[in-house]
Amino acid sequence: xxxxxxxxxxxxxxxxxxxxxxxxxxxxxxxxxxxxxxxxxxxxxxxxxxxxxxxxxxxxxxxxxxxxxxxxxxxxxxxxxxxxxxxxxxxxxxxxxxxxxxxxxxxxxxxxxxxxxxxxxxxxxxxxxxxxxxxxxxxx
Numbered sequence: 001x002x003x004x005x006x007x008x009x010x011x012x013x014x015x016x017x018x019x020x021x022x023x024x025x026x027x028x029x030x031x032x033x034x035x036x037x038x039x040x041x042x043x044x045x046x047x048x049x050x051x052x053x054x055x056x057x058x059x060x061x062x063x064x065x066x067x068x069x070x071x072x073x074x075x076x077x078x079x080x081x082x083x084x085x086x087x088x089x090x091x092x093x094x095x096x097x098x099x100x101x102x103x104x105x106x107x108x109x110x111x112x113x114x115x116x117x118x119x120x121x122x123x124x125x126x127x128x129x130x131x132x133x134x135x136x137x138x139x140x
Contacts, residue, residue, distance in 0.1 A: 024110045033096075033104040035059070041130045044072055044093035045119045050109035052088045056080040059102030062137055064130060066093030072126060077133040080104075093120065097134050 012022040017036040021029050044066050054063060061080045066072035072093050080086055088094050098104065122130065
């Protein structure tokens with residue numbers, strides 16, 4: 001086997017915890033999200049200028065989606081299916097819960113930053129609601 005030169009092909013991987021951008025190309029970014037021990041859903045985030053695409057590669061992941069403009073007024077939970085594309089629409093509050101073996105591919109605009117992606121803390125009642133939704137879906 002003859003490996004192609006890097007001028008023709010680049011390869012990337014992420015084996016650590018959490019979110020890691022892998023490719024920034026033109027106007028888009030590809031990243032991978034892995035499980036982080038001890039991570040809790042204490043806040044939701046939204047992207048004011050772009051959609052965000054999630055693809056479950058391995059393990060389990062629940063996308064949490066929140067209705068509301070300046071605060072989350074209703075929470076929905078969607079268990080992801082492997083290799084299916086999930087497009088979280090611009091301006092939608094969201095978070096995620098990952099199993100210990102989860103690996104998620106993320107595609108987003110390259111200029112997605114903290115400046116255009118506000119976060120909002122969940123109150124205690126909302127945190128309990130998220131925990132109940134996860135238990136209902138995963139039976140844990």
